[in-house]
Amino acid sequence: MGLLLDINSNIVKELNSFAHNGTNLKLNGLFKIDSERSIWLGKKWQNFYIDFSKQLIDKEIFKSLLELAEQSLLYEKISSLVSGNSINTSENRSALHSALRLPKDETLKVNGLDIVKDVHKTLDQVELIVDKVHKGQWRGYSGKPITDIINIGVGGSDLGPFMVANALKDFRVPSRLELDFHFVSSMDGTQIFKLLEQLDPATCLFIISSKSFTTVDTFYNANTAMEWMLEACPIKKLVLKQHFIGISANPEKMSDWGIFKENRLLFWDWVGGRFSLWSAIGLPIALSIGMKNFRQLLAGAHEVDKHFATTSFDSNLPVLLGLIGVWNATFLNINAHTVLPYDGRLQFLPNYLTQLEMESNGKAVTKSGHKVEFKTCPILWGDIGPNAQHAFYQLLHQGTQKVSCDFIAPIKRYHDKKNKSKTDEFLVKQHDLALANCLAQSRVLAFGNKAVSNSGELPAHKFYNGNQPSTTILMDELNPHTLGALIAMYEHKVFVMASIWGINPFDQWGVELGKVISEEILESLYVKEDGQKYDESTESLLKAVKGKV
Structure with a gap:
């Protein structure tokens, strides 16, 4: 009928009953009657602490959601995901982005082939390119070393590398040359036109990223870049060899366009575009932060993969994120969700997660071809918290829409600068201010005016209703390892929600007709x-x- 379960199953009826009895789902009351709420809904794992206590659930609902996961065969679905079964049913493919972060000494055979060997062969190719560029040995047509990296892609070939490269600027490795990174995705030419006006063609390296190597948006930009390069150096063979790298699952199309064999990096049809930053698509990230840090990004994601595959559901962070997402969207009819990082480095994380969740789970048909009979993916958006506070928090606090929120913040920032200078002291205080705002906003969203003990009688325009559910995700600090883990949590959250709803999160037919x-x-x-x-x-x-x- 829609869910892997019958929509009229007892567990679904039970959760609907809890949801419809909304008088009991008041956060002020839930905290009042359960003094240990923050203990059993506060989950510590490695460098993360996730507080689910401000979600509209109690112990009965929590137990029923876990039962929903069991009856939806989630254990079996997770096993199929990580084993390489063809769970992308509409395209008859695996969805093995988790294999991209498996250590070199592990084995995973799909159709008789050990794909881990192929993954690490490509990683080794990426490392060779990174090493060559950083040492100033990759040179353009004039003999000058490359100083500008331009990634041309769209969707997953742009949003992931762009988000991570910006988030981890603090971890850029010192190289012989000061490298600049640019990302081009708009089809109207605005980005590339402005960019080419500033750059020296002799020192540019273009990375063309496209799974099919046929994406129209990408190749209008790539063709413009090629024409610009040929105006500077009319020897096309030399330009292609020294200034263009291709990344695709389609080596034939790369060859047709002219990409030299040694400049081709491959990934596979079992890697979805929006799950591809861990593959060769992550070359701009690796060029920015170096291979050691890129491997830490992969390692952080792999730790979450193991946690997801082996941990009981009541302590499994991606499972809990997904179950609460289903509870909010499907049962409570909260059809808007916002992501609010309180760290400027995560400015582009909401955009990335918008694609990850909405392209994956924005579906109205089940894997078996039936129309769903309930709400699936909510509308997702977000911004860094301080900007959002002066933009759309008004609606969150006093509007008429129910909205669920994720607050995200590192606990430590600038901690290596303590006691070094007055400026450094103020930087530490600024981070403390961001943390204080993060905790304060989630408190007011949950408890409204009751967050202030002496609020007294207030005029209507100063009334805060509260009862907006939120999750707060704290990490010790933002680094390649923790960012990799955070992204992987959200990837698996998407899979959990799709598994409960019975939809396929790994296709995107909705973009084809346009x-x-x-x-x-x-x-x-x-x-x-x-x-x-x-x-x-x-x-x-x-x-x-x-x-x-």
Whole structure:
């Protein structure tokens, strides 16, 4: 019917009953009647502490959600995921992004092949490129060393590398040259036009990232870059060899475009685009932070993979994140979710998670082809907390929408600067201010005016209702290992939610039809005669574009 369970099963009925009896789901009351709430809903694992106590659940609901996971065969689904079974049913593929972070000494055979060997062979190729660029040995057509790295991609080939490279700028490795990193994704040419005005073609290295190596958005930008390079050096073979790297699951298409064999990095059809930053798609990350740190990013994710596959559900962080996500979206009808990092380095994490969750779980059809009969993925957005406080927190605190929130913050920042200078002391205080705001905002969202003991009688416009559910994720500090772990938690959260809902999180057919129609309309832009090929609205818009209105 939609869930892997029958929608009318006892456990679903029970959770619906809890949800409809909303008078008992008041955070002020839940904390009042359960003095140990923060203990059993506060989960410590390695460098993380996650507080689920401000979610609208009690012990009965918690127990029922765990039972929902059991009856949804989640154990079996996790085993299928990490074993390489073809769980991407609409494309008959595995979804083995977790294999990208397996250590070199492990083995995972899929269709008789040990894919770990292939993964590490590619990682070794990435390391060779990183080493060559950092030593100034990768040189352009004029003999000058490369100083500017330009990643051309879109979606998963852009959002993941861009987010991580920005989040880990503190971990950039010193190299012989000062490298600058640029990311181009917009199809309208705005980004690449502005960028090419500033760069020296003799020192640019373009990374073309596309799983299919046919993505229209990416190749309009790549072709523009190529023409720009040829204006500076008309020897195309030399330009291709010294200035273009291709990353794809389609070596034939890379060859057709002209990418030299030694400049081709491969990943596999069992790696989804939005799960691909751990593969060769992560080359810009590795170039930025070095291979040692890139391997730490992989190691942090692998630790979560092991935790996810082996830990009981009541202490399993991705499972709990996913179950609470299902509870909020499906049972409580909270159809908006916001991610609020209180660290400027995580500025682009909400954008990344928007794609990860909404492209994965924005589905209305089950794996068995039935229409779902309940709400699945909520609308997700976010921003760094201080910006959000001055933008959309007004709606969170006093609006009419129910919104669930994730607060994310490192506990330590600038701790290596203590007692060094007055400026350093103020930096430490600024981080303390961010932490204080993070904790304060989650408190007010939960308890409203009752967060202040002496609030007294207030006019209506100063009233805070509270009872907005949130999870707070604290990590000891932000580094490659903890960031890798954090991203992997959210990846597995998405899988948990999809497993409960019975949908496929690893395809994205919803983006295909628009691509097909855009190609038709592109042809129509160049046709002088008007016709009635499209609907009236589109026809009138085409006339406006052609100046005929």
